Amino acid sequence: MMTFIWISLIIVIVSMFGMLYRIFRGPSTPDRLIALDAIGVMFISATALLSLLYDTGFFLDVILLLAVLSFIGTVSFSKFIEKGKIIEHDRNR
């Protein structure tokens, strides 16, 4: 069981390195954003596998925190790509 979880953790980390290739070589900025979002999702699965590996429930809060932070990062980055600024001071919209 432990060997299986180690192997699956290594597979997830290698997948994250594949996403890093897309971040470095992406032709456009939305490509890099998509790869970054997928890396955030893979961090969550790596955290779940780590909590299986150490057999503790203390990592489960980290899963929620990573999910919220990844979603906020995705929303703000896509708004920045679409409009050029994140926080607007325009009240007549």
Added chain:
Amino acid sequence: MTVIANTLIVLTIVVGLIFTVVTVIGVLRLPDVYTRAHAASKSATLGVLSILVGTFFHFWFNEGYFSVRILLGILFLFITAPIGGHLMSRAAYFSGVKPTELTVGDDLAEVVERAKKEIK
């Protein structure tokens, strides 16, 4: 009982790993931003959901600990990952990234043209 629980955990984690590897292959091999967003948002979400279900089964069957936090994380990811995928594709479209030459139709272009005419 332990054998059945371990079989269930291993099956769900293997399904999650397959979807994760499919995500990486799709993001590295597909020709376009929109097809890559399709691969990343759907398949990565299903992979992480399956791995989280495996973790939930482990803590429920082997430890006797019904973890509500994992269920909350599954629900949050299930809601927010399609929203993130849609936002990223929309940002890519409006920032002017061209689709590949293999694309057959573009339905959003007519709607955008009509909206621009109505504004003017």
